[in-house]
Amino acid sequence: MDNKKSIPQRIWSYMKGNPIVVILTVVCIIVGFNVENFFSWGNFNNLASNTAVRFLIALGVSGCLITKGTDLSAGRQVGLAACLAGVLLQRGDYSGRMFPNMPEMNMAVVLLIVLVIGATIGIVNGLIIAKLNVPPFIATLGTQTIVYGIALVFTNAQPIGGFQKVYTQFVNGKVFSFGDFPGIPYLLIIAVAAGVFFWFMYNKTTHGKYMYAIGGNENAAEVSGVNTVKSKILIYMTAGIMYALAGYLLAGKSGGATSALGTGYELEAIAGCTIGGVSTTGGIGTVGGILVGVLVFELLKIVLQFLGVNPYYNYIVQGLVIVVAVALDIRKYVKKK
Amino acid sequence: MSEYRLEMRGVCKSFPGVKALDHAQLRLRPGSVHALMGENGAGKSTLMKCMFGIYKMDEGEILYEGEKVSIGDPMEALKMGIAMVHQELQPIPARTVGENIFLGRYPMKKALGFIPIVDHKKMYEDTAALLKRVRMDFDPKQMLGELSVSQMQSVEIAKAVSANCKVLILDEPTSSLTQNEVEALFRIVEDLKAEGVSIVYISHKMDEILRISDEVTIMRDGQYVGTWDAKDLTTDTIITKMVGRELTNLYPVRENVPGEVVFEVEDFTSINPKSFRHASFTLRKGEILGVGGLVGAQRTELMEGLFGIRSHTTGTIKYKGKELKINRPKDAIDQGIAMLTEDRRATGILGVLSIADNISIASLKQYLDMGIFINDKKVEDLVQENVAKMNIKTPSSKTQIQSLSGGNQQKVLIGRWLANNPDVLILDEPTRGIDVGAKYEIYCIIADLAKQGKSIIMISSEMSELIGMSDRVMVMCDGRITGFIDGKDATQENIMELATQFE
Numbered sequence: 001m002d003n004k005k006s007i008p009q010r011i012w013s014y015m016k017g018n019p020i021v022v023i024l025t026v027v028c029i030i031v032g033f034n035v036e037n038f039f040s041w042g043n044f045n046n047l048a049s050n051t052a053v054r055f056l057i058a059l060g061v062s063g064c065l066i067t068k069g070t071d072l073s074a075g076r077q078v079g080l081a082a083c084l085a086g087v088l089l090q091r092g093d094y095s096g097r098m099f100p101n102m103p104e105m106n107m108a109v110v111l112l113i114v115l116v117i118g119a120t121i122g123i124v125n126g127l128i129i130a131k132l133n134v135p136p137f138i139a140t141l142g143t144q145t146i147v148y149g150i151a152l153v154f155t156n157a158q159p160i161g162g163f164q165k166v167y168t169q170f171v172n173g174k175v176f177s178f179g180d181f182p183g184i185p186y187l188l189i190i191a192v193a194a195g196v197f198f199w200f201m202y203n204k205t206t207h208g209k210y211m212y213a214i215g216g217n218e219n220a221a222e223v224s225g226v227n228t229v230k231s232k233i234l235i236y237m238t239a240g241i242m243y244a245l246a247g248y249l250l251a252g253k254s255g256g257a258t259s260a261l262g263t264g265y266e267l268e269a270i271a272g273c274t275i276g277g278v279s280t281t282g283g284i285g286t287v288g289g290i291l292v293g294v295l296v297f298e299l300l301k302i303v304l305q306f307l308g309v310n311p312y313y314n315y316i317v318q319g320l321v322i323v324v325a326v327a328l329d330i331r332k333y334v335k336k337k
Numbered sequence: 338m339s340e341y342r343l344e345m346r347g348v349c350k351s352f353p354g355v356k357a358l359d360h361a362q363l364r365l366r367p368g369s370v371h372a373l374m375g376e377n378g379a380g381k382s383t384l385m386k387c388m389f390g391i392y393k394m395d396e397g398e399i400l401y402e403g404e405k406v407s408i409g410d411p412m413e414a415l416k417m418g419i420a421m422v423h424q425e426l427q428p429i430p431a432r433t434v435g436e437n438i439f440l441g442r443y444p445m446k447k448a449l450g451f452i453p454i455v456d457h458k459k460m461y462e463d464t465a466a467l468l469k470r471v472r473m474d475f476d477p478k479q480m481l482g483e484l485s486v487s488q489m490q491s492v493e494i495a496k497a498v499s500a501n502c503k504v505l506i507l508d509e510p511t512s513s514l515t516q517n518e519v520e521a522l523f524r525i526v527e528d529l530k531a532e533g534v535s536i537v538y539i540s541h542k543m544d545e546i547l548r549i550s551d552e553v554t555i556m557r558d559g560q561y562v563g564t565w566d567a568k569d570l571t572t573d574t575i576i577t578k579m580v581g582r583e584l585t586n587l588y589p590v591r592e593n594v595p596g597e598v599v600f601e602v603e604d605f606t607s608i609n610p611k612s613f614r615h616a617s618f619t620l621r622k623g624e625i626l627g628v629g630g631l632v633g634a635q636r637t638e639l640m641e642g643l644f645g646i647r648s649h650t651t652g653t654i655k656y657k658g659k660e661l662k663i664n665r666p667k668d669a670i671d672q673g674i675a676m677l678t679e680d681r682r683a684t685g686i687l688g689v690l691s692i693a694d695n696i697s698i699a700s701l702k703q704y705l706d707m708g709i710f711i712n713d714k715k716v717e718d719l720v721q722e723n724v725a726k727m728n729i730k731t732p733s734s735k736t737q738i739q740s741l742s743g744g745n746q747q748k749v750l751i752g753r754w755l756a757n758n759p760d761v762l763i764l765d766e767p768t769r770g771i772d773v774g775a776k777y778e779i780y781c782i783i784a785d786l787a788k789q790g791k792s793i794i795m796i797s798s799e800m801s802e803l804i805g806m807s808d809r810v811m812v813m814c815d816g817r818i819t820g821f822i823d824g825k826d827a828t829q830e831n832i833m834e835l836a837t838q839f840e
Contacts, residue, residue, distance in 0.1 A: 204710045206701045213698050216687030223646060223684050224699040224753065225670040283689040 020275065020325045024296055027303055035306045041182050043302065045174075048184075049253065051298040052191035053246050058269040058276075058294050059198050059287070060242030063235035065273050066215045068282035069129060069136035071236065073144040074243050074269055077121055078262030080151040081114045081247025086160035086257035088113065094162030098155075107167045114244045121147060122240020126233030144266075151259040161256040171252030187249060194242070199287045201238075211235060215282035271318075272297050275325040296321070339403030342367045342535040343419070343504055348387055348397035350380075350559075357383045359559040360397070365504060365535040370526060372538045372550035372567065376579055376800060376833075380559040381539050385506050389421045390414045420497030421506040428489055430482030435464035437481050438496045467495040471525050487518035494525055505529060506537045509633070511545060523549055541631045543572040543837055555579055572837075580800060580829035588805035589780050593787035595624035595808050600761050600792055605642060605652030613639040613816045616652070620761065620792045625783065627807030627824070628796040629832045634813040636796045637679050640763045644669045644676040646684075656761070670699060675754035679765035679796070681743070685750050688739040692731055693720050695738045695749050700756040723752035727782060744775025751782060762786065763794045768802065780806060800829045814838045 015022045032038040057074055064071040088110045090097045121143065128139040174183030202208040210231045213221040222228050251257040276293025278285030300321060304314050343365045350358040358380045365371050373381050386392040388399065390408040399406055401417060408414050411421075428437050436443075439460050446456040464477035473491045481489060490510060497505050507526075511519045526536060526549060538550055546553065546567070553570055555562040555578045562578055600620035607613045613635045620626050628636050641647045643654060645663040654661045656672060663669045669676070678684040687695050697704065697716045704715040720734040727748040731741055738746055747767065754762065767783065768776045783806065787793055797803045803810055810822045812835035820835040 200710070204713075206705070206711065209694060209698060209701055209711065212690055212694065213687050216690045216694075217684075219684045220678075220687055221698065223644075223666050223676070223678055225667040226698070227667060279689070281689075283687065 018292070019328055020296060020321065021292060024299055024303075028299060031303050031306055038306050041180070043306075045182060045185055047298060047302055048188040049172075050301075051295055052185070052187040053250050053253070054265070054268060054272065054298060055191045055291060055294045056194055056242050056246040056249075057265055058272045058290050059194055060239035060246075061266065061269045062198075062273050062278055062285055062287075062290050063211055064136060064239055065270065065278050065280065066211055066282060066285045067232060067235060068215055068218070069232070069235075070140065070270065071125065071239055072137065072140040072266050073121070073125060073147055074239070074266035075262040075264055076144045076147040076151065076266075077118060077240060077243035078247040078250065078265055079257075079259055080121075080147050080154075081118055081244040082251035082257040082261045083151050083155050083160060083247075083259055084117065085110055085114050085248040086163060086251045087155070089164050089167045089252075090160070090162045091164050096162060098158075098160065104164060107164065107170065111245075111248055114248050115241050118240040118242075118244025118247075119237050120240070122237035122243075123233055125240065126236035129236065130229040130232035148259065155259050157259055159256060159258045160251075163252065163255060167252050168255050171249055187253070190245075190249070194245075195287055195291060202287060207231065207234060212283055215279075215284070217283075268297060269294075271322045274329075275322065277329060296325070339400065341365060341400070342402060343388070344400040345384065345388060346398050346400070348384060349395045350383055350387060350392060351395055357559050358387070358394075360561065361556060361559060362561045363388075363537075363554055364564065365537065366552070367503075367535055368530055368533040369551040370530055370536045370538050370549050372540065372546045372553045373556065374539075374541075374546065374553060374575060374579060375556035375562075376798075379556040379579070381556055382508060383559075384556070385421065385508060385537065385539065388414070388504075389419060389506065415500050415502075418501060418503035419506070420500055420502035420504070421508065422490065422493045422497060422510060423508055428481045428492065430480065432481060433478050434468070434475070434481055434484070434492055435461045435477040437492060438464055438467065438499055463499070464495075467499050468492075470498060470528075471495045472521065472528075485518075487514045487521070490514070490522070491525070498529070502534060504535045504537070506539075508539045509541070510538075511540060511542065519545070541633075541837065542839055543575060544839075546575070547572070576830055576833045576837075580833060588802075589777070589784045591625070591784045591787065591806075591808075593623045593625065593784065593808070596622035596790070598622075599657050601653075601655040602643065603653045603655075605639065605654070606650050607635075607638060607642055607816075608648045608650050609638075611816065612647075613642060613813075616818050618811055618818060618821075620794060621808075622792055623787050623790045624808045625787050625793045625795060625806055625824075627803040627810040627827075628794060628813065629798075629800070629803045629810055630813040630836045632798070633815070634836065635816040636813050637765055638816075639813070640676065640765060640794065640796060641678070644674060644763060646676075646678075670757060670759075673757075673760040674763070675699075675757060675759035675761070676763040677747075677750055677754060677765060677767055679769070681746060681750065681770070686738045686746055689737055691735045692729075692738055692741075692749055693717065693734040696720055696723060696752045696756065699753050703756070719752075719756055723749070723755075727752060728778060742775070744771040744779070747771060747775070747779065748782075751779070755786075759791070761792045761794070763796075765796045766798065767795060768797075768799070800832065803827070803832065804829070812836050815840065 037043060057078060061071045061074050087098045088105050089107055092104045125140055125143055128134050129136050170186065173186045177183030210221065210226045213226055214228055214231055218228060247262065250261065272293040273285065273290050274280060275296055276289035278290065297318065300318065301314060304317060341364045345363045348358050348361045361380060361384050363384065375381050383392065387394045390410045390413055399408060406417065408417065444456040444459040444463065445453050448454045461477045468474065468477065471491050471494055473488065475488065481492065510522060514522065529536060540546055547570065550567045552564055553567050554564045555575065557579060598619045599622045603617045605613065605616040616639050630636050638647055642649045645665045645668050654663060661672050687698065693716050697719060701711060704712050706712045717734055723729060724731065729745050729748045731745060738749060764783065768779055771779065783793060783795065795806060804827045807824045807827065809824055810827045810832060811818060812820050812832055814836050819838045822831055
């Protein structure tokens with residue numbers, strides 16, 4: 001039936017369905033024409049890199065949400081991965097090295113180590129949820145605390161710095177720069193690649209279909225022959241890998257890491273997913289929607305920053321956006337009943 | 338003052354696609370036990386839910402002590418003195434007996450003269466007195482979850498008594514009780530009767546009915562058949578009155594020819610002692626085996642056990658002489674067995690997902706390119722093939738399944754299983770909640786599958802469907818298989834007789 005609509009009609013129905021996106025676009029245009037440097041490559045670069053990392057975390061947690069679960073350990077997993085990558089990639093001549101006798105490591109090898117550890121934590125989450133039947137909220141509340149503890153023990157609560165140049169340069173690097181155009185950040189490319197990968201996984205593989213089926217009706221999925229235990233473990237494992245990747249990139253991006261890095265990121269990621277239309281009752285959610293949700297959040301932060309709003313107000317505004325966006329979204333479903 | 342405590346007259350109630358009650362009536366005398374009988378789906382529970390204010394009647398009236406009343410919700414019914422002990426008890430297991438009984442109407446007192454708080458002392462004293470009245474001597478402060486089912490039932494009855502009820506509805510109260518517990522229940526019923534309470538007793542168990550009731554009202558297809566004195570009735574006369582109707586539904590001509598035995602089940606027993614036990618039966622190629630029985634006969638449980646949804650202790654399943662190991666649905670599916678489950682919403686449809694996702698979920702591996710990517714074109718072909726073959730009415734393959742009618746949802750689910758090309762199909766109430774037109778289409782699909790040589794097991798609570806569609810009827814009662822009847826010889830009477838063979 002949608003095919004019969006003309007393009008303007010379709011745009012109109014999208015606008016009606018996504019009021020928050022419309023409001024934010026209007027705000028951006030107004031701010032852009034009134035505040036200098038809002039429409040600038042520098043700002044674009046800033047927005048792209050911030051969004052990229054948050055998008056990776058949101059992709060990770062989306063699978064958990066679609067299967068009616070959640071993952072509260074996301075932020076702490078990002079923090080642990082950042083600390084781990086930081087420690088392993090400290091310069092050989094840096095005086096504050098945590099392991100002074102360790103040889104300088106290759107950053108690709110370190111990435112692999114970080115990802116494997118992320119996957120392991122994810123598998124543990126998955127096992128607790130799928131095998132022991134602990135509700136995801138409680139299971140990941142537990143692992144959240146454990147992972148934070150591990151990060152504290154590992155770093156002794158000391159900040160980590162003095163990274164290898166090649167690492168920080170890679171993470172902050174850009175390609176295709178010419179003239180005024182500073183180039184496309186590697187982070188953006190990584191995020192796009194992850195987005196494409198997830199889109200394929202969610203839409204084109206049995207794993208993706210099983211994930212939506214579990215979210216739609218777990219009992220029916222099981223009766224249809226879906227191995228729900230295996231699917232859930234895979235979902236939490238994939239999530240762990242995404243948090244680890246995000247942590248690795250985040251440490252390199254900021255040139256330092258502490259055990260407190262990533263605090264509260266799980267809530268931002270869950271909020272982003274929800275604003276992007278991932279249903280909290282399961283079975284619904286698209287990669288495109290998740291991107292929009294995360295973008296809404298990051299754009300909002302930058303707009304407030306450009307308007308010179310006291311940063312403490314950010315939290316109030318963000319909280320309001322979460323509540324309003326989800327309330328508007330839920331209305332679409334409530335009316336249908 | 339009327340001679341009746343409560344009268345229901347001309348009660349009609351329709352649900353989408355079904356007329357559940359068609360001018361039903363009931364008259365209750367004070368201080369008597371009134372049995373309400375009928376087949377599954379005759380409308381007994383619906384009528385009681387109308388009396389208790391859970392359902393709103395479309396037509397009809399209720400007279401209470403001779404005066405016309407309207408009962409809008411259970412709270413009003415309770416205030417009037419009507420109480421109901423539900424078929425499925427709904428207690429709060431993690432709270433005490435006393436709190437369950439006084440839920441929503443706790444005795445209050447004032448602390449420090451002005452702060453209203455719950456008077457626990459009075460509540461537990463009252464509870465103890467009530468329990469004594471129903472001849473139960475357990476601690477009012479015990480958690481309800483620690484009690485047995487029959488004790489919980491006594492608590493429910495105590496709760497009804499505590500509301501000073503004048504009418505008490507007992508809906509299949511003995512279905513999960515042992516013989517001793519049944520005796521205890523009967524003593525309570527006798528006590529209440531002596532106190533002048535009118536009791537509505539719904540049960541399928543003939544001997545109980547004949548023993549405890551004073552009057553019997555029989556219903557059929559939502560209609561009132563009649564009311565008789567219990568002493569004038571026998572088991573046979575009750576059955577005849579319950580099923581005495583013409584076959585009104587039409588069934589397609591079946592051209593399937595049952596062949597050799599392909600599927601054998603032997604001594605299949607549940608881990609739950611109250612559920613199916615020592616079940617043995619065979620199934621032929623191209624045969625439709627109907628499974629009949631009353632609610633609670635454990636037919637669904639047996640079939641779900643065979644399909645790996647429920648656990649079993651002993652028993653073997655053989656397909657073409659080869660023993661199958663089935664511990665979860667996936668094992669059964671891999672062996673060529675499919676099962677359309679009874680509760681479409683709970684274990685069938687993936688509500689928010691599309692028709693395409695729903696129809697392909699059990700057979701996704703068939704549509705892969707390079708072993709990884711799902712070929713959407715192949716899935717679309719599957720949808721279109723089924724839409725054409727089964728006449729599924731849907732705007733598109735992307736439509737959410739929950740927006741379709743029950744009949745179309747059921748066809749999509751049948752399509753889901755046929756995509757795996759199974760040899761054995763278990764259909765649990767395949768036409769429940771489906772309108773008449775779609776029912777006929779589903780019968781045609783079933784007949785056609787049997788003709789193709791598929792072996793079909795069809796659980797049905799609709800007598801005419803069972804007789805009209807089965808090559809053979811297997812009847813269960815209380816977890817046991819009580820007999821087989823050839824399709825040609827099956828009648829409502831002989832099925833009912835096997836279905837009521839309680840031990």
